[in-house]
Amino acid sequence: MLNPDSVGSTFAGTDSVTVSQSEIDAFCAVIGESNTTIAPPTFTIRITLTQFEEILTRPEIGLDWSRLVHGDQKFEIFSPVKAGDNLTCAATIESYRLAAGNEIVSVRSDLKREGELVISAWSTLVVRA
Amino acid sequence: MIEVGTVLEEKVFHLDRALLKQYADASGDQNPIHQNEEFAVSVGLPNVIAHGMLTMALVGKYVSDFAGGSANVLEYSARFIKPVIVPAGEKVDLTVSATVAEVQDGKVSLSLSATSAGVKVLGMAKAVVQQ
Numbered sequence: 001m002l003n004p005d006s007v008g009s010t011f012a013g014t015d016s017v018t019v020s021q022s023e024i025d026a027f028c029a030v031i032g033e034s035n036t037t038i039a040p041p042t043f044t045i046r047i048t049l050t051q052f053e054e055i056l057t058r059p060e061i062g063l064d065w066s067r068l069v070h071g072d073q074k075f076e077i078f079s080p081v082k083a084g085d086n087l088t089c090a091a092t093i094e095s096y097r098l099a100a101g102n103e104i105v106s107v108r109s110d111l112k113r114e115g116e117l118v119i120s121a122w123s124t125l126v127v128r129a
Numbered sequence: 130m131i132e133v134g135t136v137l138e139e140k141v142f143h144l145d146r147a148l149l150k151q152y153a154d155a156s157g158d159q160n161p162i163h164q165n166e167e168f169a170v171s172v173g174l175p176n177v178i179a180h181g182m183l184t185m186a187l188v189g190k191y192v193s194d195f196a197g198g199s200a201n202v203l204e205y206s207a208r209f210i211k212p213v214i215v216p217a218g219e220k221v222d223l224t225v226s227a228t229v230a231e232v233q234d235g236k237v238s239l240s241l242s243a244t245s246a247g248v249k250v251l252g253m254a255k256a257v258v259q260q
Contacts, residue, residue, distance in 0.1 A: 001227075026154065029149065029151070030186065031186050031189070032185070032190060032191065033190055038191065038198075038199050040193065041199055041202040041205050042185050042186045049156075050157055059138060070181045070182065070209055072209060072253070073182065073206065073207060074204070075204065075206070075239075076203070076207070077157050077203055077204070077205075080199060122206075127214050
């Protein structure tokens with residue numbers, strides 16, 4: 001169970017992530033995108049979900065990642081991501097509720113490049129009962 | 130001319146197990162429900178299912194193409210309402226279309242539709258792009 005005291009708090013990810021061209025190329029190849037000079041709109045989920053897992057499963061927060069289902073997803077893109085970008089990730093737990101034994105967590109990810117916000121992403125994550 | 134109510138041309142993507150593996154490697158999401166049929170069935174799924182974010186990535190390609198490139202995509206959101214089921218040895222469809230919902234200040238809002246095997250898989254799917 002998620003620690004309810006964590007709702008409303010923002011947690012920094014452990015490391016910054018440098019985006020490589022080969023990662024963008026691999027993502028573009030899946031969707032048939034020929035322009036690999038910038039990352040496709042959903043590319044940063046690769047960073048965000050990894051950081052969410054690291055942050056939300058910390059003992060003091062306590063989310064059970066093994067029973068997780070992705071409920072919904074939203075991106076606001078302020079500046080496209082390119083190879084060489086060094087990004088930091090912070091996760092804010094915006095809301096938490098229980099419904100029929102399922103835990104429903106809304107969490108926001110803010111990715112920044114040199115302190116400048118490049119993408120905010122909202123995920124609703126459902127831990128199945 | 131893009132105006133409210135304009136219906137954009139439909140596009141069909143095809144998903145198979147190989148694409149799911151390719152997306153797993155590209156995204157880092159190696160959850161076995163997207164690759165291992167025995168595991169997927171053991172947790173109550175009908176079969177291997179596509180990553181919701183793979184569906185969203187493919188619909189995102191449709192949005193980028195309309196927008197004239199990924200750099201013009203400002204907002205994109207969707208709810209995962211039904212899984213895309215990908216049986217072994219099959220290519221399943223992801224059929225995408227869109228309607229222009231709003232045109233304002235150089236921005237176009239799209240209301241997106243995504244179905245697979247006739248079933249709606251994304252709900253409340255929207256994107257905002259700059260012209």
